[in-house]
Amino acid sequence: MKSVLCRLVAFCAITLFFHCSAKAQDDVIRLESCVNESYKPQIDSLKNYFTGQGYEVVREASIKMESEYEMPIVVPLTGGAWYQFIFIGDPTSKLYEVRMYDWNEKQVVYQKHMWGDVDGNIISYSYIPQFSEYHMIKPVQVNKQKKKGLCGYVLLLKKVK
Numbered sequence: 001m002k003s004v005l006c007r008l009v010a011f012c013a014i015t016l017f018f019h020c021s022a023k024a025q026d027d028v029i030r031l032e033s034c035v036n037e038s039y040k041p042q043i044d045s046l047k048n049y050f051t052g053q054g055y056e057v058v059r060e061a062s063i064k065m066e067s068e069y070e071m072p073i074v075v076p077l078t079g080g081a082w083y084q085f086i087f088i089g090d091p092t093s094k095l096y097e098v099r100m101y102d103w104n105e106k107q108v109v110y111q112k113h114m115w116g117d118v119d120g121n122i123i124s125y126s127y128i129p130q131f132s133e134y135h136m137i138k139p140v141q142v143n144k145q146k147k148k149g150l151c152g153y154v155l156l157l158k159k160v161k
Helices: 002-025 037-052
Strands: 055-065 073-077 083-088 095-101 107-114 122-127 133-142 150-159
Touching: 037 055, 037 083, 037 122, 037 150, 055 073, 055 133, 083 095, 095 122, 107 122, 133 150
Parallel strands: none
Antiparallel strands: 055 150, 073 133, 083 122, 083 150, 095 107, 095 133
16 A cells, blocks of 8 residues: 555656646747848848858848847857857847857857947947857847847858958
8 A cells, every 4th residue: 555655656746847847948938030021131231241251151040039038049169260240139129239158158249239329230240269169149139119029130150261
């Protein structure tokens, strides 16, 4: 009798553990794409400009974002190579920020734009890593009208030698 009761308690505990683990994963912000045709002219223009400057597209993605939440993007970068990173935020957002961290979690880049700035909703910077390692890029935008479903677009280009 005790053996059956112990097995039942163990089964319930394991079931509860897996249920809690699965529920906790629902709170994770996942990378989702979004479609926003209004960005297409900006994206094409930037691609044409930088490919004309000797860059090639390494990665690009449209991402669904939530206001005031960073969207972490991990990319492998080659030491000594010249990269250009571009983030295009929703035009109705009032603040745009991008932070980049190296493998040791040291912040190596910080850019901030406000809605009325000359560059507007586009943050662009070049970067040459010292070592070949993974870097984390964290774009964020703040929008008072739209809290969820903001579109962002990231573009990573590498200078071709």
